Amino acid sequence: MSIGQAVALGIALVVVLSAAAIFTLAYRREAETKQVGTLDKAARRRSRRAAPVVAATAPALEEEVDQVEETDTSPPAKQEPIELSPAEFGEARRQFLNRATGASFGAFLAFFGITSLAFLWPRLKGGFGGKVDAGDIAEIKAAIFQPDGSIEPFYVAEAKTFVVPFDESVISETDFDGIGVVVEGLTGLFQKCVHLGCRVPWCASSQGFECPCHGSKYNAAGEYEAGPAPRNLDRFALEAVDGRLVINTGSARDTPRAKRKTVQYPQGVNCL
Ligand code: FES
Incomplete structure (x- = not known):
């Protein structure tokens, strides 16, 4: 293998490894974002439930517990859609665009790396260029x-x-x-x-x-x-x-x- 081919092969390997690293980072960031979002919603739910308990007096609490026990057998209430504020909507849109850009760039790098390797492969095995x-x-x-x-x-x-x-x-x-x-x-x-x-x-x-x-x-x-x-x-x-x-x-x-x-x-x- 000539020096030129070795350099080209090295570049192709670097490109493929870079693409793999970008995909890995994007996946981890998405997983972290999902985890944060779950905690936020759970925390909101806990705080909504906790608020009346703190504020309620003892008789009112007993009354509320009775009401809950009575309504336990009923089917679960329909989940209401979460409304996003303009700031939250902007944040979600930015995340989507970031992920789309990262995925496109990673796909391009992967495509470039794979085609480069495919181009070099016959030369490594012999034929013209070897x-x-x-x-x-x-x-x-x-x-x-x-x-x-x-x-x-x-x-x-x-x-x-x-x-x-x-x-x-x-x-x-x-x-x-x-x-x-x-x-x-x-x-x-x-x-x-x-x-x-x-x-x-x-x-x-x-x-x-x-x-x-x-x-x-x-x-x-x-x-x-x-x-x-x-x-x-x-x-x-x-x-x-x-x-x-x-x-x-x-x-x-x-x-x-x-x-x-x-x-x-x-x-x-x-x-x-
Ligand atoms: S290509 Fe010009 S003389 Fe051969």
């Missing part, structure tokens, strides 16, 4: 080198990469030295033109890559040859693991226009 197993190195070389001495790039669709030969005997004279892009005499070129991003096709007759959008040309090693492209084709870090070529598509390298070309171009008729 490490791609291109295949057995011997078989890749057998597919590249043609009987007539020409080459045909080995295309790895999952990595959007052309695997091509690279002459390691001259790598110290190039900008590709020490950046991990050449392994076992092979290098992996990202298919995207470094000018404006068109996919660059292979031209078998000239033995190079020629961009159909604005005419940039690169030789078989992906080195800049002509056109508006500002540099060589970008390439990915490679590893050889148990005889297999692994392309790290989360780790692209760019290099300036090559001064020292490692392969001749063109070797025949251009396609453009």
Whole structure:
């Protein structure tokens, strides 16, 4: 996983945790508010009952108790609706708006976090953006080198990469030295033109890559040859693991226009 992906994953986790914290706080505040409201009503009821007892004289109290006993068997009185003062109504409305705003914000954060994780998930498992197993190195070389001495790039669709030969005997004279892009005499070129991003096709007759959008040309090693492209084709870090070529598509390298070309171009008729 590249640093960029790790940062994005960290942001997504923070967002999800923030959403969870907001929901938890909102729930606790609502529970506290409910508890306070229950106590207030209960206290009001107690005080309403207590007031006549304090004020009443003994005979009046006995009379009242008799009346209560007489009316005990009757069905409970219908609860009267509680009327709210304008201040109480305003308070209730403010609470509702606060909760609605908090819930909307929390839902947005949760949605953002989940979609970010969903976006990153395939990259963590592999595929473009992660490490791609291109295949057995011997078989890749057998597919590249043609009987007539020409080459045909080995295309790895999952990595959007052309695997091509690279002459390691001259790598110290190039900008590709020490950046991990050449392994076992092979290098992996990202298919995207470094000018404006068109996919660059292979031209078998000239033995190079020629961009159909604005005419940039690169030789078989992906080195800049002509056109508006500002540099060589970008390439990915490679590893050889148990005889297999692994392309790290989360780790692209760019290099300036090559001064020292490692392969001749063109070797025949251009396609453009
Ligand atoms: S996008 Fe390839 S030359 Fe412009």
